[in-house]
Amino acid sequence: MAVLTEEQTMLRDAARSWAQESSPVTVLRKLRDDKTSGGFKRETWKEMADMGWAGIVIPEEYGGVGMGYQTLGLVLEETGRTLTSSALVSTALCAATVLVLGGTEQQKQQWLTKIASGDAIGALAIDESHHHDPLQVQVEAKRDGEGWKLSGRKRFVLDGGLADFFIVSAKTAAGITLFLTPANASGVSKQALSMADGRGMADVAFDNVVVTTSDVIGQIDQGLKVLEPTLDCARAGLAAEMLGSATQAFETTLEYFKVRTQFGKLIGTFQALQHRAGKMFVDLELGRSCVEAALKALDEKSPDASVLVSLAKARMSETFHLVSNEMVQMHGGIGMTDAHDAGLFMKRARVAEATFGSAGFHRDRYARAMGF
Structure with a gap:
C-alpha cells in the first residue's frame, strides 16, 4: 500500500465519509430509474468541485489544487466503493488532462477554471x-x-x-x-x-x-501526442475506481460469509469458499499494487507509465469481473435479484471493463510494449 501524505490521508478520509453519507448505492438506484438524469446530478458535480476534487490535477493558477493523479486516484477509489456516478473521470480526469497537456492559454483560462469550479462538464x-x-x-x-x-x-x-x-x-x-x-x-x-x-x-x-x-x-x-498520455491517465484513474468497487464487493461478500448458514454451519467455514475468497484477496492486492504503480508513474512522468497503466487496467478489469461474479454467486438466490446490490456491482464491472480498453486490449498493448 502506498505511503500517503497527511493531505492525501485527509482527502481520502473525507472522500470516504462523503461517499458513504451523501452517495450510497441507493443514490445510483434512483439515478438508474430516472432515465432523464444523464447518469448523475449536476448538483453532485458542483458539490465535488466545492470540496476541491474537480481541480485535483489542475494547476493552482487555473483554480485547481495541482495534487496529481495519485491523489485523484484515492478519491476515485472511495467513490468507486459506493458506485458513485459523477463527472470525475470524464471531466476532472480526461478533459482537464487534455487541456493541461495541450490547451492554449486562452483555452485553459476559459475551461480549466470552469472545470475546477464545477461550472463545466467536458467529454x-x-x-x-x-x-x-x-x-x-x-x-x-x-x-x-x-x-x-x-x-x-x-x-x-x-x-x-x-x-x-x-x-x-x-x-x-x-x-x-x-x-x-x-x-x-x-x-x-x-x-x-x-x-x-x-x-x-x-x-x-x-x-x-x-x-x-x-x-x-x-x-x-499531432493530436495523438496529447491524446495518448491523456488516455493513460484516464485508464489509470478508472482502474483506481474499479479497485474501490471490487474491494467493496469483496468486503460485502466476506460479511455475508459471517452470517449466512447452510447445513447448520456458517458458509464462511466451508473450505471451498475460503479458497475462492483467498484468490479474490490475492488478486485485489495485486491489482492495488498495479494501480498504485501506474498512478505514481504518471505523476513522475516515467517512461514506463503507459506499460504500467495497461497492466493496471488489464488486471483490474479481470479482477473486478471475477469478484463481481463471485459476489453474485456466493450470495445465492438473493444475489440474482435487483433488490440486492450484487447485480449493480456486476453491471458496473462489465461497463468499466470495456471503457478505455478491455483487458484484451491492454494485454495486447502490454505485450507489444514488452516486445512479445
Whole structure:
C-alpha cells in the first residue's frame, strides 16, 4: 500500500465519509430509474468541485489544487466503493488532462477554471465503434478557409449527454487533430444512452461543425501526442475506481460469509469458499499494487507509465469481473435479484471493463510494449 501524505490521508478520509453519507448505492438506484438524469446530478458535480476534487490535477493558477493523479486516484477509489456516478473521470480526469497537456492559454483560462469550479462538464469524443480504438478515426475535419468543418459520429461518449463541451479527435490532412467544440455549437447533436450500470453516455454527431485554429488542442495533425498520455491517465484513474468497487464487493461478500448458514454451519467455514475468497484477496492486492504503480508513474512522468497503466487496467478489469461474479454467486438466490446490490456491482464491472480498453486490449498493448 502506498505511503500517503497527511493531505492525501485527509482527502481520502473525507472522500470516504462523503461517499458513504451523501452517495450510497441507493443514490445510483434512483439515478438508474430516472432515465432523464444523464447518469448523475449536476448538483453532485458542483458539490465535488466545492470540496476541491474537480481541480485535483489542475494547476493552482487555473483554480485547481495541482495534487496529481495519485491523489485523484484515492478519491476515485472511495467513490468507486459506493458506485458513485459523477463527472470525475470524464471531466476532472480526461478533459482537464487534455487541456493541461495541450490547451492554449486562452483555452485553459476559459475551461480549466470552469472545470475546477464545477461550472463545466467536458467529454472526450474519440471512439467510433463498440470497441475502444482511438487510432481508428473516421470523423473528418475538412479545410474551409482559415478553419475546418467537422463531420462524422462518435460513439459511447462518457457523460456526453450532460457535457458543455467536447474534445473531438478528427482526421486532418496528415494525421489526427484534437478540436474543442461547445456542445451547443451549430451542427452538434447528441443521443443520450443509459448504460447497463446506470451511467450516462451519448452518441454525438457532427454535421459540418465549424472550428478554427483557436479550437485546436496541441498541434495540427499531432493530436495523438496529447491524446495518448491523456488516455493513460484516464485508464489509470478508472482502474483506481474499479479497485474501490471490487474491494467493496469483496468486503460485502466476506460479511455475508459471517452470517449466512447452510447445513447448520456458517458458509464462511466451508473450505471451498475460503479458497475462492483467498484468490479474490490475492488478486485485489495485486491489482492495488498495479494501480498504485501506474498512478505514481504518471505523476513522475516515467517512461514506463503507459506499460504500467495497461497492466493496471488489464488486471483490474479481470479482477473486478471475477469478484463481481463471485459476489453474485456466493450470495445465492438473493444475489440474482435487483433488490440486492450484487447485480449493480456486476453491471458496473462489465461497463468499466470495456471503457478505455478491455483487458484484451491492454494485454495486447502490454505485450507489444514488452516486445512479445
